[in-house]
Amino acid sequence: MKKIYHLGTCTTCQAIIKETGIDKKGFEMQDIKTDKITAAQLDEMKSRTGSYESLFSRRAMKYKEMGLKDKALTENDYRQLILEEYTFLKRPVVFVNDQTFVGSEKKNIEALKKALG
Template sequence: MKKIYHLGTCTTCQAIIKETGIDKKGFEMQDIKTEKITPAQLDEMKNRTGSYESLFSRRAMKYKEMGLKDKPLTEKDYRQLILEEYTFLKRPVVFVNDKTFVGSEKKTIEALKNALS
């Protein structure tokens, strides 16, 4: 399976897609703002990464707005927050066959490039 969950308006996601050529490599592309993540899709991401927390973005503006940094969050909380608000998904999330890449850290993007070459 070749799929990317991204945000079409995110310049970081756009740069990663361009840099890796994902848009030209037959990937199914899902813009999470226009096509919401389903509970089944999120559960599949969790099964591939091991936790909902690993998929959760603490950089989202709503993280501070909602005062979440001061609250202890459980796996159930992370799942619910991501499903309710797309900006809480760390992005992009890329599936390349049996490998999964989450986020925009330099080492993650390098590993993604290696998997694609």
């Protein structure tokens, strides 16, 4: 499976897509703002990464607005927050066959490039 969950208006996502050429490599592209992720899709991401927390973005503006940094969040909380608010999903999430890449950290993008050949 070749799929990317991204935010079309995010300049970081746009740069990663351009840099890796994902848009030209037959990937299914899902803009999570216009085509919201389903519970089943999120559960699949969790099964590939091991936790909902690893998919959760603490950079989202609502993280501070909602006072979440002062709360002890559970896996169920992370799942619910991501489903309710797309900006809580760490982006992009890329599936390349059996490999999964989450987020925009440099080492992650380098690993993604290697996986794409």
